[in-house]
Each structure stands twice: as structure tokens, then as C-alpha cells.
Amino acid sequence: MRPPNRPPSGRNAPRPTGARRGAVLRPASFQRPRSPVLRPSILALPILAYAAACTPAAEQAQPQTAAATPAPTVAPILTGEDARDASSYARPAEARVTHVALDLAADFAARRLSGTATLDVAATRDAKQIVLDTKGLEIRTVTDDRGRALPHALGAADADRGAPLTVQLQGARQIRIAYASAPGAEALQWLSPAQTAGKVHPFLFSQGQAILNRTWIPTQDSPGIRQTWEARIVVPEPLSAVMSGERLTPEGEPAATGTRAFRFRMDKPVAPYLIAIAVGDLTFQPLGPRTGVYAEPATLPAAAAELVDTEKMVETAEGLYGPYRWGRYDMIVLPPAFPYGGMENPTLTFLTPTFIAGDRSLNGLVAHELAHSWSGNLVTNAVWADSWLNEGFTSYFENRIMEALYGPRRAAQEAWLSWADMEKALKELGPDAAGTRLHDDSGADSGGIVYDKGATFLRTLERSVGRARFDAYLTSYFDRHAFQPMTSARFLADLRANLVRGDQALERSLLLDQWVYQPGLPANAARPDATAFAPVDSAVAAFNAGGAAARVPYGGWTTAERLRFLNALPRTLPQPRLAELDRNFKLSDSGNAETLFAWLQLALANRYEPAVPAAERFLLAMGRRKFVAPLFETLMGQGDWGQPIARRLYARARPMYHAVTTSAVDKVVK
Template identity: 30%
Template sequence: MILLVISSIICLQAYEIDVNTFSNYLDVHNRHLHLEWLLNMDKKYINATSVYTFQVVGPQINKISLDIYKLNIYSTYLTNGLLLPHTIDSPYADSDQGQRLNIQLDRTYYRGEYIELSIKYSIDSKSRSISFMTKEQTSTKTMPYLFSQCEDANCRALAPLQDTPAIKQTYTATIIFKDTEAADVFMSANESQDQFLILNKPQDEPNFNWKYKYFIQEVPIPSYLIAIVAGNIEKKKTSTGGRTYLISEPDKIVPYADELKDMEQFLLAIEDYIGPYTWGTYTLVIQPPSFPIGGMENPLLTFANPSIMTGKGTGLSVTIHEMAHSWFGNTITCVNWANMWINEGFTVFLERKASFTHYNSTDDIKLNAIIGNTSMYQDMLGYGLNSNFSSLHPDTTGLNPDDSFSEIPYEKGFQFLTYLEQIVGQDDFKQMLRAYLDQYKYQSIDQKEFQNFLLRYLQEQDVKDFSTKRYKILENWDKWVYNPGLPPVILDFSTNKLTEAQEYCDGYIRADGQQPTNWQDYDNFLQTQKLIFLEDLYKKAENNLLKLNVVDQIDKDLKLTQENDFELKFRWFRAILTAGDKNRLTQVAEFLGQIGRGKMVYPVYRALNQLDHEFAVQTFQTHEAFYHPIARNNIRNILGLRDSFIQ
């Protein structure tokens, strides 16, 4: 067992509590987790044992409480074999957050003592953190496929855990699998060089061999970053001499690797701004299309939706974003999901700094910020401008924190940091961020601690006009963090490229179903200009200004219904459905069965539901088995089918 001892242990009681965990994490911390899993991918089942090393941090304890979600718990026992009694309860009548596993200890343990115990359990298809796919759902159609998705609080469906970002632990894992069910298995950890093929074939099933792999994660990480992928997959280096790798199904790996040939350059661009990458290698997994999000920043094993692979490199901003999480989110982590912007806002800020270094396009960065602001505002309208979910500090007491997931922590957080940068100055702000990473490396913090550090740093560095800057920083801090709705200070991201895209949209509206003279300008637009054009088209549709004859002319000129770039395609479908177009419902339904990324399917389902509820429900029922459990749940909610949710 590998146990990394951290010299400085943070006092979590000084930070905000996590309302989304049932564990007694303020009294006892898990320092190391070992997983032993036997995969049965055909039967969608995992036979599991988890082994824990807990340390008492409160005065004393006589029980340990952990988070679980629909796990089958068989036994709990100390490593010396002594069985411990356990009970399961649900603190809330609505079990969407899961249940609490209470383990009664053999005696009272006191501050500083360690407790080693084990839990035998199993995972089945009811899990919302593990997606079991049949071989028919994969590209190669030769083996079943398995992948995890744990953020926000879904790792409790992977193992009994202190499922809170406040707790970081090292972990190891032994994964046993059939060679007929998976060509390989990878986790968010380093692979041991000792990997064995068990040659003894089972007498009742002689047509396969057992394989096993051993993984070691020596850096402490929160539970939501534990990740696994298994199936007909292979690993390939993306550049000679670089640190970056790609994993995908073998039929896709060559074109994917070609499109991702600049991954090492992305990493260098981020390092140029923020400092060295400390995780060793970087591996990106292009998942099957049912993966519910654009990307997930699991250390050493980032997951991404195939919608980022456009063949033109236009979707690779997701890659830069997930890389940037290696510094913000993975190295420094939010202490609870009310502080998610500590992960996401910082990452968007770093992503855009690195994108400028790599692409050297101020216009592109500004347009990205405008597009992000539009998405943020739409999410705010969805929650309500007065809802605390439209603030940077959502209250999810009694709720699954997934319910508050939106663009708001990303974009409002980015704008807040940009506002602070304008006060502090670009160079001083960059140096502050580097010092911030050094100070809180491998820790979890809240926004108040960041505020304290920022002010302390500026004072210690004797930054020019410190008193004035301190006043400006504190003047609007609480408004930025706690107030719902739009930011208290509106930032200017305007550019001539924005005006060009907006005027292009207006030109089609004025042409009233005819071809505008400048229609070919679209081919020379930046990718972000195309997105602005489609966002503007959606606004026109909302205001009843997008006529169906205009829709037909745009599609005739730009062929957007046949577009392969899903960032463009979902915006097109959302706009035309809002305009009342029923002529392309077949193509809309096909699109909704091709991709499971929430960012893309949720807006289209909302627009389709408004236009034709019965067709929207029929489309969902046709593709329901394709979607990840998280996406299925959210789409049911959009369609008003949430009461029928059974999992």
C-alpha cells in the first residue's frame, strides 16, 4: 500500500462545511483507499472490496459514516478480520443524494489514531457513476465498454466514500477483467509495471483468460477524480518526445491522434503562464458519444466527448480547458460544491490565457468570453435571475449538487477573476496565481481563503497603491460571490469581429428569404464568429424575428443541417426549433441519437419540447438507452417526466 504523508494538514473546520456529504468527515479523514474490482462487463456488474486508512482528526469517534448511492453492501470489517456492524439510512426523504452507511467501530478511537477497515460490496447497472455499454453501443462493436463519471457527488455510487471535495486521499487499485470483455483498462492513476496474465482458464468458461492491472495514485485527490475506463481501447502517444497520450477505440485512434498532434504545445502554453505541470504525463480519452459532458479532468486520464473532434481542430478548446484543470481543480480544489467557481472559474481564466499564448488572437478570446456570457445568462434565466443558483455560491442543501451545475461558475467566475486582474494588474496577478498554487498545493479551500491569500500576498509584495486596490477588491467581493444574477460590474469584451458576426445575422433577416450579397463571408469567419452568428440567430427566433423562409435560405447557403461540427449544429437546431421549424424534425431526432453531451442535447430538447412535446418524448424514448444516467435524468426533467424516474 502506498500512503503519501502530507506535512501540512489543513483544518477543514475553518472552511465552509459541505452540505452534500453524509459522512462525518470533520471527525475522521480517509488518507488512502485501495480498490479491488472484478469486472463483469457483459452482466453489468462489479464485485468489489475497498480498503481504507482513516485518521481521527476530531477529539474522538466510535463510528464512521460514509456516502453511498445504491451500492449493495455485504460486510464491513477491520483488517484483522473483526466484523463491524453497519446500518444504512437516508437523511433526506428524497434519496437523490444517496444514503449514509454507518459503521460501528469496535471501540472509541482518539485524535491521531489510524483505523484500517474494509468493505465488501458490489456495483450494478443502477449506478449513476458507472456507465455500462453493450458492444453494440461502441464504434468497433466487438466488446462491451465501461466508463465512470463522478463529478459532482456521484463517486458514492462507485464506492463507499467521504464523497466531498474537502477530503483528498491517495489510492491504489487492482482491476481484474476478462480478455474477451476488455482489451485494456485505465484509471486516473499511474500503471504499475507489474501486470500479469492469469493463464488458468475457468473450467466452466474456457474461452477467455483473466487479466489484471494494478494502479497507483500517489498524489492525494478528491473522490470525484477517481476514474476508470475499460473496453476495446488502446493508447497512443500524440507527439514524439512529448508528455501527451491518447486513448480511444482502435478504429478512431489514428484520425484522433492527428487532430490532437498539438496537445504538447497546449501543455507548454499553459506552463508558460502558470508554471510547471507536476503530474508527469497527460492522457486524453475520447469517449463514446454518450459521455454526458464535454470533458472531465480526471488526473492522468482526462475524459472527453467525441464532439470535440470536428476534423478541423475547432473543438480543441475543451482540451486546453481540461489540461488547465491540472492546476486549478486537481491541484487546488474547491472545499465544497458551493465554491465550484474555485475550480471552474480559475480554469476558464487559465484556459483563455493559454489560448492567447498558443493562438495569439485577442479577438478569439474576447468572442469566447461573449459566447460564455451568453450561455451563462441563459442558465441564469433557466434558474431565475433571483435564484441563488445564479450566484457563485449556490445552496444545494438537501439536493444533488448536479442540480446547480451550469455555465455560471465557469463564466461568472472567469469574469470575477478578470475584474480582479484589472484591479491588481496583469503581471502582479499572474505572479499571485503562481504563489497561490504553491501555497495551497494539494489542498481544498473556499473563496474566503482565496480572498485572504490575495490580500495578504499583495500587502507582503508591497504592490503599488495597495490600500486603493484592497478597497476596490473588497468593495464588490460579496456581490460577485453571493448576489444572484448578472455580475455587479459589466466587463467590456467588444471587438469588430463581434460586430461583423452580428451584422451578418441581421443581413439574412433583412433579406427576408433571399440570399444576401455577403453570404459567402461565413466561410472566412473565425469559429467563434460562427458561434456568435448562431447565438444571434437564436435570439432572433426568441423574438419572433426568424422566419421559416429565412431558415430555408440559410440552410441552403450554409448547409448547417448537415454540419459535422456539433458546436454549430446544436445551436442551429435550437434556433430553428425556436422559430417553429417542423421540416427538419427527422434530422433533429437523428442528432439527438448521435450525441449525449448535455451542453448540446439539453438546449435542443428544451426547444423541441416547446415546439412538439409528443415528438420530444418519442425521440427521448427512442434514444433513452443510449444516454448516460446523468443525461437521462436531466432530459426527463426537461420533458416533465421526472416523476417517472426509476433507477
């Protein structure tokens, strides 16, 4: 996902995946790893052998894309203290899900997905039961592959994790669950026609990271338990369904009267949070031999124009770290209610329309989500306390793609924005806070650490050993661990074995354990190029000294430079100076969501009344958490002036926001 708060000149700014970022999406409780390198335990080995033996030969022989490495039918699991997932009820060393087959119908009136999930199970010989993750699901029946009812029970529900579903296997190695999602399932956003771009048809999309897919799929919802999957989705005509897998019936096939069925397949084992769905009035435009974009008809032309460099990005990424292994790389631009900048669902990246600026200045978002095809989707954190292994790697990789495509200057500027976000997080959390560790089980959830400190760590490794050597290591890392989960402990062991290679002087200089397990910023951190924003910083100094806004070359700057300027201005400015900025740079009318957000944060904090209509338009037009939550927080912080505005706007906007966004804003607008 894109970091929630930062917006580089092409970046979505984080994921929430980031300004940039907001909080990283992951469960609140984690366990600090205590054991070193992790391998599948002796208990787990029979599970893998059994699953491989039971997989049909035809399924094992699925065709691969050119240059792709065949994926294992059953991905290995990691066991041990540092691979224990506190966010899941599953006990994968005893019995685990290896494949999910969904047959679901979308009911827009009831706001429910209902049907069946058929799960293939790999289990040890003495395993009596399997434990699944669910949240709010209506479980109707559970049967084996011969239709026999299997005893099952839902345990006590936890507010975050939901309730465990324990099924007595009675020798079964395939179970079929008939169920329905709840109307308020947190992963699913059901939009009325008025909340879409076309205003005619309803829309549905899912957002599963980190542990929300258990609200619509009964499976083991842990990133370390990778699963292949297939699906048949029935939707009302004339809507289309797309999912994060191979599209077997792009045009659909007849189903019940007034409906069409769409079929999908993912033959590579993925983390469960990467199973994603969208249903709506969708059209498609190809961008290259293996790239294209879905969107509502009203959005498609602008989206396609913004994404013309996508095929080149895929080629550039492959040139850096090896073949793209997922077949196609398509994208879908969702309605504005989507709560993130982007989500890296395999074969189908989900994108916010707020990246459409008209000048491709925010297409770093695409580079970020594409990079996840290696870091995150190919090699995945086994537990959410290690999400830096996804986001830190991806932020570093994103910057390398941007450098290769658009040059060192833009890459250096975006690296500086990342550095600034990291410094802000260190200051806000405190340099000695547990939440500033890369392996973070504190629940601090700071994008400035997970994304930016993680990227800085990898940049430090690169400068320490040289780019060529580090690139060779990363390429081999992705190859050796493809389609596998990873932990911090295992990564450090791999790094020592394949990069450090016993060089004691290098080991001492890298401070590896300090980077991952200790708070704060190690002394060897590699700072970005200090001259990247020199002209912008000079303009800031001149303006702060009383210079005229008309002398600032704002119009000729990149998005990164404009953000540097706006964020470097004093946080307290008099009304005439704010009006001067607004008038000269047309800030309240900006079509770039990143610069508009930066301006509104400054203007509203200074109670600049002319910016209120722009804030109202912005907050009612999109639901991206990275923008929405901070703006409401700024308004609420303005006492009698801002709080009535915040409450009035939120009452109107809340129905269109995703649960991810409302969960944050509800705490602010009380």
C-alpha cells in the first residue's frame, strides 16, 4: 500500500500506504521475535508433503508467464516465536488452508456477499480440527467433500480479530462453508450510485489489509499462510466484476435471470489479504502488451492518460530486480471513497482517483504499488510486526524506479520527502520510543518508520556495499524467497549469509540489529542529497524574510518542490500573507490533491476563511484517509471556529467514507 502521508511528486503519498502517510494498517498487538532464523518445523513438514501429494497434476502444471519461476503449489510456512501471528486464531502447524474456492453472489440491496467457500486443508495425521478466522460472518453449514455435516463452533469474538471458527475435520481434507457476510463487513464498501463517478450504478470494492478479509472470507487470515484461490462471482447486470487474479471470463457468462457470473483464478500462493474484488460499471483500456486500466466510463480517459508510463515502469522494475511473475499488471481506478492511495492486489492494483493530477506528477503511486509485486506480494511479511519488510523495501524500490525513469533529481527530492517524514515520526513518537523500531510490536503504526526508516535502512546498506553489489543481493533475495513469508530475524540471517559473508568489519559498520530491533535512528543512516531542494529552500527563506509571493517560481516547480515549499512555510501566517499565496498560486483551486492538502492544512490551521469552500469540496469529493483524517483533526483543533465546520462537513461526508477512514475520523470528530 502506498504510505498514508507522503506525496512525492509521483507518489501517492502511503499508505496509506502516506504527508505522507497515516497509520500503517496492521493489528495492534505483536510479539517481539526472540529466535533467530526460522524454518518450517518438523511438525510442519508433513503438511507440505501431504498437500503436494494431494494436488491434482493438472493443477500443478498451470502455464507460467514468460521468464517466470514456477510457483510452489503449497507455500512453506514459518514457525517459531518470531513467526507467531497474534492477529490470527489459526494453528497452521497442525492444519492449514492451502486453497480457497469461492462461489459468491453480490446482493447490493442487502449489502451482502453470500455463497460458499471450499477450503483445501493440509493437516498432520493426528490433527482433529482446523481453526479459521472470521468476523461477523453468518455461518450456515459446514460440510466435507462428500456433503457430510462437520461439527463446528464459533468462539468468543474479539473486537479486532473477530471470532475463531473451529471445524472438526473427521478425516476431511476439503471443507465447504456456506455463509454470508454482514451488511457492515469492514472489508467491503458498498456505494450508492450517487457515490460513484457515473452516478447511475452502484459499486462494491474490498480492502483487506491487514486483517479485514475475514469479514467476507472464512479462511486463515494471516500473511504467513499463503493460499492459492479461485472464484465465481455472480453480479447483477450490467455490472462487471474484477478480482486480483487471472480473469477467466472477462465478459462474464449467463447466470440467473438478470445476472452474470465472472470467474477468476490465482494459481500462485498469496497472503489472504491480497484477495480483492470490485464490482461496478467498469470499462477497460489497454496501456501496453501486459498493462491496462479499469475504471468507470466517466473516469477512464483521464485515468488512462495519467497511466501511460505504466508499461515502461514494469520494464524498469524488471531491469532492477528480475522478472515480473504475475502475468498481467492491470489497475483499477476506484470511486473516490477508496480510503488509500493504492493497494497492491496482485494483477490488479487498486488506485485512488486522487492521483489524477492531469500532468502525471503523482504517478509515483503506481511505481510504489508495482514495486509491491516483488516486495510484499512475492516475499511477504509473515507477521504484521514486520510490515517494514513490505513497505520499507517497496519505498526503496519505488525510488529506484523513479530514478531510472525520471532521473536522479526527482528521485533525490522524493527521498528527501521520505527523510522528512521519518524525522517527523521520530520527533512525534520520541527517538527512544518502541514504535520507532523497524520490527514494531508496540502498535504505534507510524508510516514514517515502517515506510521511511525502512527505506533509509536499505539505502544505507546500498551506500555501504555499493549499488551493484546490493542490487545483486536484492535480486537473489527475491528469487530465493519467492512466494514465501519472511520475518525480520530470517531476513537478517539471509543478509549476513549472502551479503556480509563473514566480513566482520562490514558487520560492525552496518549496525543491523540496531536498525531492526532498537529505537531511534542509527548513526550510520545515509542521508539523501542535501542539494535536492536548495532552490526551493532559498525561495522559502526569501518569502519568510518578507519577499513577495510573485517572485517565487512556483509555477515551474515539480509537485515535490511545491510540497517542500508549502510544508516549509511557517505554521503561523497572517491573513494577508495567506491571501497573497492563494492569489498568486491559485492554491484553493489546485487540481493536485497533494498540494491542495498541504495548502488546506496550513490555511485551516490559520483560520483562513476563503479556504473553507475548497476544504468542503475536497472532503465531500473523496474519502482517502491520508487526507481526510488530518484535515478534520486540524479543523477540530481550531475551537469555536473550526469545530462547527468539522461537524457539519462530517455529518454529510461520513456515509461515503470507508470503515478504514471513519474508524480514524470518528475518534477526532466527537
